Ligand SMILES: Nc1ncnc2c1ncn2[C@@H]1O[C@H](COP(=O)(O)OP(=O)(O)O)[C@@H](O)[C@H]1O
């Protein structure tokens with residue numbers, strides 16, 4: 001089976017030009033089939049505030065009304081996605097930027113929650129694995145933003161960790177998939193402020209214990225929920241850590257196991 005490397009980067013890397021450049025240098029050197037998924041929540045929050053919108057997150061998901069949807073489409077599918085694509089092209093990676101609407105690559109359904117109105121937020125329903133595999137086999141490096149669509153003309157905002165997870169699950173039908181979540185820290189930490197406290201391996205039992213003890217909190221909770229979901233649905237390997245580990249496997253990081 002051919003291998004695919006799926007990497008997700010979040011707002012803290014994207015928002016720091018020097019970190020982003022270093023990440024893209026490391027990413028561009030990865031051999032074989034690869035997919036990049038980026039978030040950008042921090043930039044969207046800043047842009048929304050600058051035009052008088054009040055950002056609101058519930059359980060890691062942004063409440064996305066119509067004006068907020070315009071902001072996230074502009075920031076994720078426009079500014080961030082196209083900058084990353086241009087920077088990868090400069091490093092001789094044949095990147096193409098995609099939202100889920102392009103080539104119907106990621107179809108989602110508007111979230112229907114009994115008590116919370118999330119607005120234009122989508123939960124992934126289906127990935128166009130065939131087209132994605134064809135793109136990879138043609139030497140393309142797909143770069144996905146956090147925008148999907150419902151196939152009825154509506155764009156939807158979807159958490160970028162979930163996009164990376166769902167793409168990996170779909171690709172694992174045809175490839176051996178390694179999914180890596182890169183962020184500003186060295187991995188899942190015993191003390192979220194101390195980079196030397198990396199937990200090298202975490203399974204669901206340890207996760208539940210550490211979540212209860214509040215060692216794991218905020219954005220790390222949906223990230224790890226996505227990891228366990230992906231592992232149980234076919235993804236071969238999942239790692240969380242700093243992008244330095246992409247070029248040097250001795251750099252400490254966290255491996256997720258069931
Ligand atoms: N035990 C932990 N180890 C590392 N980070 C943690 C931990 N618990 C909570 N976090 C928080 O999770 C955040 C990562 O989640 P998030 O902000 O969603 O990531 P991303 O930058 O990928 O979007 C970190 O910035 C950190 O503040």
Ligand SMILES: CC(=O)N[C@@H](CCC(=O)OP(=O)(O)O)C(=O)O
Nearest residue numbers: 010011039040041061062146160
């Ligand atoms: C529905 C929803 O919450 N979408 C996310 C998508 C961006 C994202 O996930 O960005 P990070 O990876 O940088 O956090 C949001 O708008 O914040």
